[in-house]
Amino acid sequence: MAYDPASGVLRSRTLTLSYEIPVSKIARFWEALAEGKVLGTVCKKCGRKMFPPQAVCDKCHSTDIDWFEIKSVGEVVAFTHIVVRPASFQDQKVYTPAIAEFKEEGVRVLAWVAPEVPKRQIKVGMKVRVEPRIEDNRRTWVFVPAE
Amino acid sequence: MRKVAIIGIGHAKFGRRQDVNVCEIAFEAIKPALEDAGVSAKDIEYMPVGTIGMWYEEGLPAVVIADYCGLSGVGLARFEAACASGSAAFFSGYMAIASGMADLVLVVGVEKMREVDTPTAVELIGRAGSYLWEFENFGLTFPGYYALHATAHMAKFGTTEEDLALVAVKNHHYANMNPYAHLHEEITVEKALASPVVAWPLKLYDCCTICDGAAAVVLASEEKVKELGIDTPVWVAGLGFSSDSGNLTKRQSYVGLMATVWASQKAYKMAKVGPEDVDCATVHDCFTIAEIMAYEDLGFCKKGEGPKLIREEQTYVGGKIPVNMDGGLKAKGHPIGATGVSMMVELTRQLREEVEPRERQVPMKNYVALAHNVGGTGHYCYVTILRR
Numbered sequence: 001m002a003y004d005p006a007s008g009v010l011r012s013r014t015l016t017l018s019y020e021i022p023v024s025k026i027a028r029f030w031e032a033l034a035e036g037k038v039l040g041t042v043c044k045k046c047g048r049k050m051f052p053p054q055a056v057c058d059k060c061h062s063t064d065i066d067w068f069e070i071k072s073v074g075e076v077v078a079f080t081h082i083v084v085r086p087a088s089f090q091d092q093k094v095y096t097p098a099i100a101e102f103k104e105e106g107v108r109v110l111a112w113v114a115p116e117v118p119k120r121q122i123k124v125g126m127k128v129r130v131e132p133r134i135e136d137n138r139r140t141w142v143f144v145p146a147e
Numbered sequence: 148m149r150k151v152a153i154i155g156i157g158h159a160k161f162g163r164r165q166d167v168n169v170c171e172i173a174f175e176a177i178k179p180a181l182e183d184a185g186v187s188a189k190d191i192e193y194m195p196v197g198t199i200g201m202w203y204e205e206g207l208p209a210v211v212i213a214d215y216c217g218l219s220g221v222g223l224a225r226f227e228a229a230c231a232s233g234s235a236a237f238f239s240g241y242m243a244i245a246s247g248m249a250d251l252v253l254v255v256g257v258e259k260m261r262e263v264d265t266p267t268a269v270e271l272i273g274r275a276g277s278y279l280w281e282f283e284n285f286g287l288t289f290p291g292y293y294a295l296h297a298t299a300h301m302a303k304f305g306t307t308e309e310d311l312a313l314v315a316v317k318n319h320h321y322a323n324m325n326p327y328a329h330l331h332e333e334i335t336v337e338k339a340l341a342s343p344v345v346a347w348p349l350k351l352y353d354c355c356t357i358c359d360g361a362a363a364v365v366l367a368s369e370e371k372v373k374e375l376g377i378d379t380p381v382w383v384a385g386l387g388f389s390s391d392s393g394n395l396t397k398r399q400s401y402v403g404l405m406a407t408v409w410a411s412q413k414a415y416k417m418a419k420v421g422p423e424d425v426d427c428a429t430v431h432d433c434f435t436i437a438e439i440m441a442y443e444d445l446g447f448c449k450k451g452e453g454p455k456l457i458r459e460e461q462t463y464v465g466g467k468i469p470v471n472m473d474g475g476l477k478a479k480g481h482p483i484g485a486t487g488v489s490m491m492v493e494l495t496r497q498l499r500e501e502v503e504p505r506e507r508q509v510p511m512k513n514y515v516a517l518a519h520n521v522g523g524t525g526h527y528c529y530v531t532i533l534r535r
Contacts, residue, residue: 009165012204021279051396052280078401080294081347082286086270089286097285099295099396108396112285124302140284 025055028067033132033139039067040107051107072104073146076126081119094119100128100143114142121145148245152372152380153533155184155365156492161480162329163261164359169203170215173257176363176485177216180253184365185375191365192249193222196257197236198484199229201271203259212255222249226484229275229522230433232256233362233487234529240366241383250368256488257361268357272483275523277394290346290354292395292524293434297348299401300436303451308348310454311435312339315352315477317463318432322474324507329358329480353435355475360482362489381495384515385418385532387411391525402451404525407444411519414530415446420515422446425468425532427497427509429490431521432475441519442470445530469509472497487529490518498535511535 002011023030032039041050043057044064051070056063079098082089089095096113109130113122128143157180159172167175181187196209205211209223222243228235233256240252260268273288281287300306316336322328339352372380389409392398398405415421422445430445432438439453447468448456456462462470473479473493476486494516502508514535521528 007165021283023279052277052394078295078299080291080298080349081344082288082291083343083347084269084288084290084345085266086273086282086286086288087264087266088270090266092286095286097281097287097291097295099401108398110281110285110287110394110396124298138284 026053029053030139033141034134036132038070038109038130038132038141040070040105041065042068049106051109068105070102070105070107070109070130072102073127073129074100074102074109076100076122076124076128076143077108078124079113079122096122098122098143100130111141111143114144117145149247150369151241151244151383152367152369152377153364153383153491153495154367154372154375154377154380155180155186156495157183157363158327158489158492159361160327161358161360161482164259165261169205169208169257169259170212172259172359172361173212173255174216176361177253177255180363180365184367186251186365188217190251191218191221191253192251193240193243194218194253194255195224195226195236195239196255197226197232197234197487198257199227199232202263202268204262208257212257218253228527228529230431230481230483231487231520231522231527231529232484233489234518234520234531235487235527237364237487237491237531238386238388238529241386244366244368250371252366253363254366254488255361255363256485258482258484259359260357260482261359265357276526280394288346290349290434293436294346294349295395296401296440296524297436300440301348303402304454306439306454308340309336310439310457311348311353312336313457314432314435314438315339317457318471318475318477321472321507322478324504325474325479328474328478329356330474330478349434349436355433355477355481358480358482360480360485360489362485362492364488364491364495379499379535381498382534383531384534385414385416385420387413387417387530389413389528393526395524403440403444404521404528406525406528407441407519407521407530410528410530411445414532418515418532418534420532424513424515425517426511426513426515427469427472427494428517428519429473429475429493430470430519432471432477433481433521435477437521438470438475445517445519464506464509472502472507472509487518487520490520491531491533494518494533498533
């Protein structure tokens with residue numbers, strides 16, 4: 001009983017949580033990152049394009065799904081620089097999540113603008129490509145300037 | 148469907164409440180709500196509780212709160228709709244009476260967010276979205292989600308950081324007069340603009356507070372209103388709900404929240420009123436940009452004209468549509484599950500014309516008030532229209 005009379009609170013037992021997230025149905029996505037590709041899924045039945053990828057069509061519920069690569073030039077439609085960071089991101093410097101629209105593929109993607117890109121250069125309308133990065137065994141993807 | 152009225156309201160002091168646990172803070176709202184209605188705990192048939200939990204120790208909050216307040220035996224459920232959890236609980240209470248299943252319901256909204264440290268609270272709220280695609284690699288925070296909308300709104304409509312600050316100035320002004328509010332501090336545009344960046348372009352004074360709080364309302368059927376001889380029942384005239392994609396990449400634009408548009412259209416239709424009939428509103432201003440988007444999405448002005456509305460002070464008392472006279476989430480505080488119920492408490496006071504001090508009281512023309520409660524970043528939305 002960690003009772004602290006000064007603050008009038010009792011510190012509870014500690015619980016550490018980490019989840020084992022099943023990704024086997026979209027394993028292709030995580031494998032393709034190592035091959036230098038960022039993939040979305042497309043429904044073979046109705047043509048619906050999906051990013052993030054999923055193993056079933058969210059529109060017609062078909063399970064007949066194919067993969068496509070997001071390789072065109074996209075445009076940043078929203079971004080932010082995260083200064084106040086969550087507990088598990090305390091070791092990071094300020095980072096910049098952005099949403100870019102890839103008209104050619106018909107999807108929008110959320111990712112960090114690559115940390116080496118000067119913050120001042122980042123704005124709505126900026127042209128970007130999405131590329132995989134593998135850092136500390138963590139597979140992710142970032143936006144890099146297209147021109 | 149039967150008519151449903153709010154007949155009792157109660158509100159705990161919002162803020163960093165290290166002096167009370169979740170049951171004790173809920174009691175601070177439940178006791179006055181029952182007294183205001185003139186009923187006792189044994190009269191209550193059902194108690195839906197809006198709360199997220201995680202940041203406090205109890206796993207079954209509805210159960211322990213009912214026990215602590217002598218309500219064990221009533222129907223119980225906990226409701227989660229992110230920051231709209233309070234409205235989800237309110238909706239369930241409404242349905243229980245409208246359907247004829249109950250005559251007297253106690254709706255509780257409660258949250259104790261300050262039992263964990265700030266980075267942990269930021270993490271737990273940040274995970275509210277599409278975890279694997281937005282948080283795992285990208286650490287999006289709740290301010291971050293709204294900051295994405297702010298940059299899009301600024302790029303499309305020329306909205307400025309000053310416009311955002313004006314919303315904060317208004318809401319701090321009214322919170323300063325609300326004894327239940329977390330923050331009692333008048334601020335200036337300059338002070339807001341000089342505050343530290345949280346998620347650019349949002350700064351500290353653009354953000355609601357992470358705080359503890361509770362609110363409660365007693366709902367009754369028309370028969371019960373007559374039986375109890377309630378002199379000023381506030382009727383639920385309209386209710387609309389909606390949602391939008393879990394993943395932000397599936398949204399068509401980032402300059403508004405479609406869930407708000409859809410939910411409000413349903414609520415207006417049910418209440419047979421339009422935005423021009425609303426005397427005052429509480430809108431979901433978890434961040435200043437959220438209040439500006441709410442003006443537009445609720446139809447108080449055209450899309451893109453939200454900044455103009457605040458620049459012209461049309462959302463102050465005496466303006467075209469007074470908004471967040473209780474200080475809003477921004478300065479009254481945003482104890483997540485409590486917020487939706489707190490909105491009902493404030494609007495009931497407004498409709499009863501009993502707000503103190505009187506500078507906070509909106510002059511009533513149609514006796515119609517609107518509560519707009521968003522969960523996440525337009526992931527959920529509830530719009531409730533009350534009428535005296």
